[in-house]
Amino acid sequence: MAPWGARRVALAVALAFGGGVMPLTALAQSVAMTGGMGSKALLVVNGGAPKALAAGDTYQGVKVLSVSADQAAVEVAGKRQTVHLGEAPVSIGGSGGGANGTQIVLSAVSGGHFVTQGQVNGKSTSFMVDTGATSVAMGADEARRMGIKFEDGAKFYGSTANGTVVGYRVSLTSVRIQDVEVFNVEAAVLPMPMPHILLGNSFLTRFQMKRDNDTLTLTKRY
Template identity: 50%
Template sequence: MRHPLVAAALLAALAGTAAAQSVSLQGTLGDSKAVLMINGAAHTVAVGATVKGVTLQSLQGGQANVVVGGKAMALSLGGSQVSVGAAGNAGGNSIVIPASTGGHFFTQGAINGKTVRFMVDTGATMIAMGRTEADRLGVDWKSGRRGNTATAGGNVPAYLVNLTRVRVGEVEVYNVDAVVVGADMPDILLGNSFLSRFSMHRDSDTMRLERR
């Protein structure tokens, strides 16, 4: 019969192996090494090496291709942390976003499968973007309900639309309201039509979103 202390230690080890991993790309050293934030701690990882269960496969142009728990994924420099659960399943419940040098929170994501950069805006009622970006993403804003919104340059027309899929990190949300304004915007605002589906926690220079 296995000793109970040995069994307990084995169960603890298995639990540690199955726990979710959080990883993000914080910096690069040429094309040979990356600084990865793994479970809240920074590690310098060489291409081909494995640290804390994260394997760095390749590194190019500010993007790292890694394998975590058997799941391959691409990390963008300065993007949000990606959480991967046991057996390689996407965690899908948690987003960690580091603050930029200016104090804003930027993160890479996708709308309807196309890559975008978001700026978190807790004061925005919903996701907001300019027409040019909406056209690039294939958003049919002309069929949206028309209204007006105030900008620094005055009132401009705005169109209420529904986005089929919005993804940040490994978290994807469906049927998210958004507004397309008649003026170009430097970034897509990640507003409360997305954020309200999460509980938000901010710790100095880090924002964490947990799915409700």
């Protein structure tokens, strides 16, 4: 099987020709893990300087529950989540109300990719920004996990290093990242496994994009 990178590029081509601090909900905190110091995790809260925190410590409303070499379990406003070393910041806590934000701020991970957690139709998943993909794209297994009935969508054919594949075009009810949510997003469902949902231009064109070194800011247009 061809390497994932080669298959991703081929599929992006096939899809193309196949027809400050970010606003957060009340009490929400942006948390990232940038390193470790023995029993302590180096956490960045709301874009500030890294802070060494051990299990039981609380800093700016973020309580550390446990620490290991490559992850830390934290709690904000009664909501628990695990943050992983080197991954993009996650938004934790908040009122749990509507996603009324207008700006997404992402940090590059290893390899320079922008990877983040989010939701499709209310189901949690992971995304990777791909400006070369015409639309959001996901593997069939992930689509099934989220209850997307892609077999009812329009078929299309794409070329990969392994030959021609059959995909399906669908419309996602919603895509949410941090406290920003957009609706009726075109997506492609592909037969092979994919480590992340590709965040293509059917989502990205709704934002103004600005990159500053390892930070990508998406500001909602509409």
